[in-house]
Amino acid sequence: MTPFKPVLLEAVGVPDGHSIASYKSRGGYAPLEKALAEKQPVDVVEMVKSSGLRGRGGAGFSTGLKWTFLPKDHPGPIYLCINADESEPGTFNNRILMEDDPHQVIEGIILSSYATRASTAYIYLRYEYPQSWHRLQAAIDEAYAAGYLGKNIRGTNFSLDVYLHRGAAAYICGEETGLIESLEGKRAWPRIKPPFPAIEGLFRKPTVVNNIETMACVAQIARRGIDWFKSIGVPADPANPRDPGSYGPKLYCLSGHVEKPGCYEAPLGITARQLIDQFGGGVWKGRKAKAVIPGGISMGLMTESELDTPLDFAGPGKVGCLGLGTAAVVVIDDQTSIVDFLHNSCRFFAHESCGQCTPCREGTSWSLRMLERIKAGQGRLRDLDLLLEIGNTMGMMPGSTICGLADGAAWPIKNAIKKFRGEFEDYIKRTNPSGWMVTDPVPALQIVGAH
Amino acid sequence: MPVVIVDGQEIEIGADERLNCIEAARRAGKEIPHYCWHPGLSVVASCRMCLIETGQRDAATGKISMVPKLVPGCQTPVKDGTVIVTESQLVKDSRARVEEALLIDHPIDCPICDKAGECLLQDYHFEHGQAERRADLHPFTSRKRDVGPTVTLFVDRCIMCTRCVRFTREVSGASELMVVSRGSTEEIDVFPGFPLDNKLAGNVVDLCPVGALGDKDFLYQQRVWFLKREANVCGGCSAGCSIHTEHNQDTVYRLKPRENPHVNTWWMCDDGRYGWHHLHDQSRVLSAGRRREANSNGHGTPGDAFEAIEWADVVTRLRDDLKAAGRLAVAVSPMLTVEEAWMLCAIARSIDPEAFLTLGHVPVVGADETFPGGFTIRAEKCPNRKGVEEVLALYGAGGRSWDDLLAHVAAGKADAAWVTGGYPTPWIDDTTAATFADLECLVVQDLFESSLMKLATWRLPAAGFAERAGTWVNVAHHAQSFGQAIKPPAGVWPEGRLFWNMLGRRGLYDPVGVRQQIAGSAAPFAALAGDVPANGVDLRVRQLA
Numbered sequence A: 001m002t003p004f005k006p007v008l009l010e011a012v013g014v015p016d017g018h019s020i021a022s023y024k025s026r027g028g029y030a031p032l033e034k035a036l037a038e039k040q041p042v043d044v045v046e047m048v049k050s051s052g053l054r055g056r057g058g059a060g061f062s063t064g065l066k067w068t069f070l071p072k073d074h075p076g077p078i079y080l081c082i083n084a085d086e087s088e089p090g091t092f093n094n095r096i097l098m099e100d101d102p103h104q105v106i107e108g109i110i111l112s113s114y115a116t117r118a119s120t121a122y123i124y125l126r127y128e129y130p131q132s133w134h135r136l137q138a139a140i141d142e143a144y145a146a147g148y149l150g151k152n153i154r155g156t157n158f159s160l161d162v163y164l165h166r167g168a169a170a171y172i173c174g175e176e177t178g179l180i181e182s183l184e185g186k187r188a189w190p191r192i193k194p195p196f197p198a199i200e201g202l203f204r205k206p207t208v209v210n211n212i213e214t215m216a217c218v219a220q221i222a223r224r225g226i227d228w229f230k231s232i233g234v235p236a237d238p239a240n241p242r243d244p245g246s247y248g249p250k251l252y253c254l255s256g257h258v259e260k261p262g263c264y265e266a267p268l269g270i271t272a273r274q275l276i277d278q279f280g281g282g283v284w285k286g287r288k289a290k291a292v293i294p295g296g297i298s299m300g301l302m303t304e305s306e307l308d309t310p311l312d313f314a315g316p317g318k319v320g321c322l323g324l325g326t327a328a329v330v331v332i333d334d335q336t337s338i339v340d341f342l343h344n345s346c347r348f349f350a351h352e353s354c355g356q357c358t359p360c361r362e363g364t365s366w367s368l369r370m371l372e373r374i375k376a377g378q379g380r381l382r383d384l385d386l387l388l389e390i391g392n393t394m395g396m397m398p399g400s401t402i403c404g405l406a407d408g409a410a411w412p413i414k415n416a417i418k419k420f421r422g423e424f425e426d427y428i429k430r431t432n433p434s435g436w437m438v439t440d441p442v443p444a445l446q447i448v449g450a451h
Numbered sequence B: 001m002p003v004v005i006v007d008g009q010e011i012e013i014g015a016d017e018r019l020n021c022i023e024a025a026r027r028a029g030k031e032i033p034h035y036c037w038h039p040g041l042s043v044v045a046s047c048r049m050c051l052i053e054t055g056q057r058d059a060a061t062g063k064i065s066m067v068p069k070l071v072p073g074c075q076t077p078v079k080d081g082t083v084i085v086t087e088s089q090l091v092k093d094s095r096a097r098v099e100e101a102l103l104i105d106h107p108i109d110c111p112i113c114d115k116a117g118e119c120l121l122q123d124y125h126f127e128h129g130q131a132e133r134r135a136d137l138h139p140f141t142s143r144k145r146d147v148g149p150t151v152t153l154f155v156d157r158c159i160m161c162t163r164c165v166r167f168t169r170e171v172s173g174a175s176e177l178m179v180v181s182r183g184s185t186e187e188i189d190v191f192p193g194f195p196l197d198n199k200l201a202g203n204v205v206d207l208c209p210v211g212a213l214g215d216k217d218f219l220y221q222q223r224v225w226f227l228k229r230e231a232n233v234c235g236g237c238s239a240g241c242s243i244h245t246e247h248n249q250d251t252v253y254r255l256k257p258r259e260n261p262h263v264n265t266w267w268m269c270d271d272g273r274y275g276w277h278h279l280h281d282q283s284r285v286l287s288a289g290r291r292r293e294a295n296s297n298g299h300g301t302p303g304d305a306f307e308a309i310e311w312a313d314v315v316t317r318l319r320d321d322l323k324a325a326g327r328l329a330v331a332v333s334p335m336l337t338v339e340e341a342w343m344l345c346a347i348a349r350s351i352d353p354e355a356f357l358t359l360g361h362v363p364v365v366g367a368d369e370t371f372p373g374g375f376t377i378r379a380e381k382c383p384n385r386k387g388v389e390e391v392l393a394l395y396g397a398g399g400r401s402w403d404d405l406l407a408h409v410a411a412g413k414a415d416a417a418w419v420t421g422g423y424p425t426p427w428i429d430d431t432t433a434a435t436f437a438d439l440e441c442l443v444v445q446d447l448f449e450s451s452l453m454k455l456a457t458w459r460l461p462a463a464g465f466a467e468r469a470g471t472w473v474n475v476a477h478h479a480q481s482f483g484q485a486i487k488p489p490a491g492v493w494p495e496g497r498l499f500w501n502m503l504g505r506r507g508l509y510d511p512v513g514v515r516q517q518i519a520g521s522a523a524p525f526a527a528l529a530g531d532v533p534a535n536g537v538d539l540r541v542r543q544l545a
Helices: A020-025 A030-038 A041-051 A063-068 A093-100 A102-116 A130-145 A176-183 A212-224 A226-230 A272-279 A338-352 A358-378 A381-393 A405-419 A421-431 B021-027 B089-104 B120-128 B163-170 B203-207 B311-325 B338-351 B385-394 B402-410 B430-434 B495-502 B511-521 B523-528 B539-544
Strands: A079-084 A120-125 A161-166 A207-211 A249-256 A262-267 A289-293 A328-333 B003-006 B009-012 B051-057 B064-066 B082-085 B144-146 B151-154 B177-180 B187-190 B213-215 B228-233 B242-248 B251-257 B289-291 B306-308 B328-332 B356-359 B416-420 B441-446 B458-461 B470-473 B478-482
Touching: A020 A102, A020 A130, A030 A102, A030 A212, A041 A063, A041 A102, A041 A212, A041 A226, A063 A102, A063 A207, A063 A212, A079 A102, A079 A176, A079 A212, A093 A102, A093 A130, A093 A212, A093 A249, A102 A120, A102 A130, A102 A207, A102 A212, A120 A130, A120 A176, A130 A161, A176 A207, A207 A212, A212 A226, A212 A249, A249 A272, A262 A272, A272 A289, A272 A328, A289 A338, A338 A358, A338 A405, A338 A421, A358 A381, A358 A405, A358 A421, A358 B089, A381 A405, A381 A421, A381 B089, A405 A421, B003 B021, B021 B051, B021 B082, B051 B089, B064 B082, B089 B120, B163 B177, B163 B203, B203 B213, B203 B251, B228 B478, B311 B338, B311 B416, B311 B441, B311 B458, B311 B495, B328 B338, B328 B385, B328 B402, B338 B356, B338 B385, B338 B416, B338 B470, B338 B495, B338 B511, B356 B385, B356 B402, B385 B470, B385 B523, B470 B511, B478 B511, B478 B523, B495 B511, B511 B523, B523 B539
Parallel strands: A079 A120, A079 A207, A120 A161, A249 A328, B003 B082, B328 B356, B328 B416, B416 B441, B441 B458
Antiparallel strands: A249 A262, A289 A328, B003 B009, B051 B064, B051 B082, B144 B151, B151 B213, B177 B187, B228 B242, B242 B251, B289 B306, B289 B458, B470 B478
């Protein structure tokens, strides 16, 4: 592979790279001025649509297409919400962008607001990112001072206000309608869809929710052009009419048992093995990888033999993972127990389930309690079947929940047990030599003591 | 007409009806189990009990394409060609799993739970659940706490359907209830210092599909399977909410709102809900009596002052007394039914053809109170002012009020007065009562002792709302007929029975027969002919038609 020069991360390591002066010296805001002067909003939509940019937040939906779902000639306000509630375990690419190059994000926001005709944009920031908060707010203030935000930007009749909202630290606030509810000051319970946010979102008005990295990509597309963007990545699979291709650079968050964890920019489609070896310096301590999480804990697991899977939007799905997700690659070395991994994963989702839908609320907590029992040496082989049943029936895909949190909770369970069943069985047999084979129904509830 | 296919059965729905799958399936006789959905509240689709399979039949080809996953029936609107499958294995398995999930954290303390017997969790578990408990968890913590003066929350029984939370936000409007915490540890609670305390609070107990919210007034008073229910009408105010009076052995245990789209939709207020305790008050007037001649100087106790009279003798002696006294004035209480009012007027005119008839005292407390969901508690604390006024109009006494009666008596234009009451709360003061002091004969018929009754020549007991049968007309001219829920206490004849006998009619009091007679002879009541539907009729609509 030819050496790839980082674009989204070009400000990293640049002294004062987060300032507006530094950003402009790198060519920033010029594309915005050009677009405002020369392009109509529809042209910007068309630019993003034909660039093939897919949302970087996790689901990989076409950004330009999402914008076209907004009602035409809507008389009232349209809102743009920027999802910076980056809380998928292992993910920190938004943080790098917000801390080291906030103006790139803001330029993307301004362009996107112009395209969607939004005059108000909200950045919903994860609470635990104080540095991002300071840097973004400073950058917003700079942009106002420089006339890129506010009334009649650059003499046009386009006005935009950007508000930075600091969330209250809940995973569910990253779900787009959960985010909207939270932004409205309510409990972040995802809404039932339809209506989708493009029709009825924030304050019941048409709303677009985009990720921070998507905004950075929009800024880069405006600066470098569609052809540059499409020259990077994996083209659409001609055999699969539903595959729109995976274009552009992507920030991969490499963490776990590697020598050099970090956020690395690479073309979409780099394989997990390339990422680990070329960027991460290999699995740490000379060990081998047992499993790799392709894009955040909710995407499931790839085994060692699946590491040559390209990490584009279609790749992880081919080996039974949920998808690319946030491209947060977490490496698990061969001396780590998958039982521990799954326990940790279940603990996370049981804690973060919003509690609205019964299958997710009870399924996540039941699976956690089952894993606690397995880890306490009371596991039974039957528990694995129960865990699989919970995993297979909980989520948006079987239709049993409102949002995708349950799918994300189910995938690690399904992948871990399907791909590492032997290890689970060994663990259970070893730790519960007398009871692993029990398949009887769980005994009736204990009689309540006298009240 | 749009056609919906429910489990292969084609049903037609109205062209402009907006139904969800639960409602459409109900038309076909199929129940889709659900917890969180309620027709009077917003849709959240969170309990996932109503998951079904749906599809769409192509109008041109007749080919059915199914949605490849389960969808919530509550959230899915039906249109022409919608296919609903409620009994596939996928749906059954899904229901069983939701039941299993809900029971993981449920204490299953049915033997000590008030809801047992009318609990959706129980019912659905028997119908859709699985026999084996696969979760080895023991969720016995049995926590409960007060969330308000009338409601206790049994925390572990809650299945988080959030009906109660939505009710306080959308209907009662005070938003006292909320969800705290997250995931499987979340609970319903109130903010400290802001209890669930509003006049519609009791409805959250009705809404609760499980035993999580308990009504303190009813808690541990009666197992629900002993209760019998009578479709009744609340007598608390002129809204005339449709209710069920739930009783056992002539004792009322609770009132529940009865769904009526024309009157109260699904709700009732707490004033009405708890407004039945006076029925079983020990201080009620429990026998008919006539003042002893010897004690008319006022000495002795009231019990001594009055001589108990057998009801059979009341029928004849009361008429004789009033006839002997001369000019008669009658206050027709707005607590009486249309039938009772009509018979009372007939009796009065048969005793004195010139009898002065007026509406009885109309108790008014405060002003009408309307809640954000549209529910209104009326200031007029009587159920039948409109009905009595219509009856009086038939007798040429339309528009006459209690004040007219007071003026009439004060002016010395009456020698005898018959004041009907039936008010659950004190309603007359000494000064007003004194107006009647000099009458030859004063008949007072009421639930409780009052300063007026102290002056009475005849003291007659009255019946409470659940002890009557007949028709009430609410503030919006909506007439509802109802039956008698419980027998009045021993010694009490409901007004209708006395009037029936005083009119010389044979046999048992027949309120339906009287209603038919009124409907047949009086145009304003024409709509009451035949059977009155359970939801009642609007008297004006039929008149216009």
